[in-house]
Amino acid sequence: MDLDSKIGNFKPEIVVLYCKNCLAKDSGPVGNMVSNSKFSARLVMLPCSSKVEASHVLKILAQGADGVEVVGCPEKQCRFLVGNTRAEKRIEYARQLLGKINFDMDRLGMDRGENLSLSQLISLAEKRANAVMNIGPNLMKG
Amino acid sequence: MIVAEWKPLPEIIEKLRGHKNVLLVGCATCVAECAAGGEREVETLAPLLTMAMKADDNPIQIQTKTLERQCEWEFVEQLADIIPNVDAVVSIACGIGIQAIAERYPYMRVYPGVNTTSLAIREQPGIWMSRCAACGDCILGETFGLCPIARCAKSLLNGPCGGTRKNGKCEVDENADCVWRLIIEKAESRGELNKLLEIRKTKDWSNSRHGGPKRIVREDLRP
Numbered sequence: 001m002d003l004d005s006k007i008g009n010f011k012p013e014i015v016v017l018y019c020k021n022c023l024a025k026d027s028g029p030v031g032n033m034v035s036n037s038k039f040s041a042r043l044v045m046l047p048c049s050s051k052v053e054a055s056h057v058l059k060i061l062a063q064g065a066d067g068v069e070v071v072g073c074p075e076k077q078c079r080f081l082v083g084n085t086r087a088e089k090r091i092e093y094a095r096q097l098l099g100k101i102n103f104d105m106d107r108l109g110m111d112r113g114e115n116l117s118l119s120q121l122i123s124l125a126e127k128r129a130n131a132v133m134n135i136g137p138n139l140m141k142g
Numbered sequence: 143m144i145v146a147e148w149k150p151l152p153e154i155i156e157k158l159r160g161h162k163n164v165l166l167v168g169c170a171t172c173v174a175e176c177a178a179g180g181e182r183e184v185e186t187l188a189p190l191l192t193m194a195m196k197a198d199d200n201p202i203q204i205q206t207k208t209l210e211r212q213c214e215w216e217f218v219e220q221l222a223d224i225i226p227n228v229d230a231v232v233s234i235a236c237g238i239g240i241q242a243i244a245e246r247y248p249y250m251r252v253y254p255g256v257n258t259t260s261l262a263i264r265e266q267p268g269i270w271m272s273r274c275a276a277c278g279d280c281i282l283g284e285t286f287g288l289c290p291i292a293r294c295a296k297s298l299l300n301g302p303c304g305g306t307r308k309n310g311k312c313e314v315d316e317n318a319d320c321v322w323r324l325i326i327e328k329a330e331s332r333g334e335l336n337k338l339l340e341i342r343k344t345k346d347w348s349n350s351r352h353g354g355p356k357r358i359v360r361e362d363l364r365p
Contacts, residue, residue: 103193140192140196
């Protein structure tokens, strides 16, 4: 199957690792899975984005996810002072490692947000889905 | 600690072509401290190699294991049950640990995943600097606790050279302090600058790497 036909049926699977402090208090319960016609997302809550290690995101990609989106708090608003800064550095490190094996770096990224509603969190997943849409499915899938 | 750094990934990938089941082994001691070969690095490198080899059309299965000390036979023995199930080993321990596995399991292909570079200290988070060259004839007592063998680019025994920058940094590395400047400053601060003018015994290089492989024998510890 060539890339065009793969992309034609492509519905990206995104894993979102988000800091629980990014969400608005009234955001309500957040489910584990979100799916629509364009993409599906698995939402994983963390106590802080700094809990993300390079090994975690690389394993998720090695297990076939099309993209990984990490969501942390705005700069200087981390409850653990520098947790989100550390997370950002680790994500950049992991992106550089992906580049060294010629794996598309845009499968992985980090964004920041505060008082996010569930729909805003999902829109960040969609942003990552759009980024990987032109890259095509992860070759590790299946 | 013994300091190492990952080999370029394409170099490791090249070595793994043709293998199917690979054991990636780390060491939880020195190389874990320098963030090159501990459990965290093993678990980071494994998915990277898995993805790279699949993209290379040479898919491999990778098992991971981190030994407490890869330079001690008792710990290397822990691989005995795993080794028969793989066709190659990549070790990201220092060169000692890599050789220990190759020696204990002589029928197995063992590849280094790191280059062992120096004996160093963590100067700041994320920065390691050489502190010892294992030269076999320590002169730290004469140089105020600062090693010119490891820390001077020219390993000068009488420095500084003429290349020290105006800001006190080394001409070879603008981020490294001129160790002879540090030695002289420390001698001055103690009022012992004259100590550096004393004629010292010729340094014995025969106990360094130049004298061949080192062998230490302690009869009291032998069986």
